[in-house]
Amino acid sequence: MNKLGSAIFSRLVIIIPYAWLLFFFLIPFFIVFRISLSTTAIAQPPYEPAFAWSDGLSGIWEKMGQFSFDNYIWLTEDSLYFNAYMSSIWIAGVSTLVTLLIGYPIAYGMAQAPRTLRPTLLMLVILPFWTSFLIRVYAWIAILKPEGLLNQFLMNIGIIDQPLIIMNTNWAIYIGIVYSYLPFMVLPLYSALEKMDNTLIEAAQDLGCPQISAFWKITFPLSIPGVVAGCMLVFIPAVGEFVIPDLLGGSQTLMIGKTLWNEFNANRDWPVSAAVATILLLILVVPIVFFQNAQAKAEEQGR
């Protein structure tokens, strides 16, 4: 009886994450995908569905051949979308790199700090989450605008005599993304570096490797899983970021999150925005799946 109970329990434990994914990812995604196949209409909601749920499975199957991918074709015809995707990936990529360059030394320093100090440092990294994300981004406006804190400070100490124009440029977006996502980089890096066995470094030194070289040969390669996790946690949400480019970026800023927002709210073109969202998902998911497969294979070969 007990055995059966534990078998049921272990099933349940597995079911919960799958059920979560089904209800909060797969089904909503399917709804979005359905909208992306539809055409716009002056209606409530503003599109003509490609098929009705009431058609049943066989009905949907029949209509499958007539599905229109016009919205996707449209995306390829207007260079705006391609540019927006590319620019988003570029901005997210550069921001991720900068976040890594800043986050790695922070995480390394935390991991090397005395054991008693580490919880405090960890707390400080998490502390910004106690304030709303939106408020923190707004705060950057006050810092970066021409008459803002940063320019006042730099002008007062005499480094510049004209205010720097950072606000409403891509610079502001980089600053905003790097600032907002830094904790997501630091935390996985810290957890990778914190469990590193210090005797490995001693062993490397013992075998004739000076300390800096030991870092590159031992510490860094062993922290790569943390680097990958941190980069993904920063890059993925940064690609689709909307709030930061909207508040800090300028009119010339092209990011896919903003494009999608415009398509959805200003144009009221639900089908095209659904297609934009679907492509965004594919752009992010496909490389991740490939990457994880490659990593699993490498692991397998190592065995």
Place this chain on the structure above:
Amino acid sequence: MKSLGNIRRSFAPWTDPDAKPYITFRNVTKRFGDFTAVDDLTLNIYHREFFALLGASGCGKSTLLRMLAGFERPTSGEIILDGQDIAGIPPYKRPVNMMFQSYALFPHMTVESNIGFGLRQDGMPKNEIADRVTQMLKLVKLEKFAKRKPHQLSGGQRQRVALARSLAKRPKVLLLDEPLGALDKKLREETQFELMDLQQELGLTFVVVTHDQEEAMTMADRIAVMSHGKVIQVATPAEIYEAPNSRFVADFIGDVNILDGKVSASGNGKIELAVNEGFTVRTATGNTPATGSSAGFAIRPEKLKVTRAAPVDASVNAAEGEIWDIGYLGDMTVFYVKLASGKVVKASMLNAQREVEDPIAYDEKVWVSFGETAGVVLKD
């Protein structure tokens, strides 16, 4: 020829006053804040010696090893290796290598690249590295495992990789920090002898840190027994066991009965102790404190005889008691005998025969006796 313990040594440079020590710790002190890990310690280790640092945890043995490796700097004093003061040399420039207790194998490298790591640091040509690595793999019998990663090896195999890696650079001295600590008992015993053979074969100086006295006794030419940052006794395993210089060493190594008493007479190379258990000990071995001073007498359980009949001369080195407890261990039987004073002494007897006629039983009255060279008088 009489010798301490059942072993004869041909290698004993420490008895030769002209022999030059290979490693010298001179008045070395190491403090961590208020804590003194190593306290004004002086020690000589000779070329090709298998030297063991033995002590309980926190006695400073690991700190001593880490100072030799260069991970810690002595607070004061000097460490001389092959005529050179090495105190200021960083670990990556020292001609010593260490085998770590945790093995510290690089998890992202194969067995091969682990072993070759030190050679690559030295900028050795690639083909020479490959040759040396092959040679090392052969030495530790792991040729088939060259391409594996550490996590794909058993504990014993990992230990061998760690050993091969620390030997690959042909160090002047190999430091071993609890080298067998993580192995199970059977493998540990095998590996002890392998390590000894390897040390002989390579003609290297080994310094091993261990808390396992059996391990130290088996492998080492000499043992330094340490406590609270000081060396209490440095001697061969047989000397440490048969002629401990202090109560601490006698108690730390093996089982021992210590009888306290006062020196009542001495002369003719013999010394008599009136022990608190109410009989007289006459012994020809150990220290000779002044008459009238109090001293301890140490005697190992296997050197005590337990008999029903009184010994021929029951006036010295004999006491009456009754069997308090008996432990049968297979190879030997241990008798706990309660003397008239209430003190319980331990005596062990080898079970040389399978069958014993009329064995000694619980609560029987017995005599405990020993010879004049069976035990030693301790210094303090």
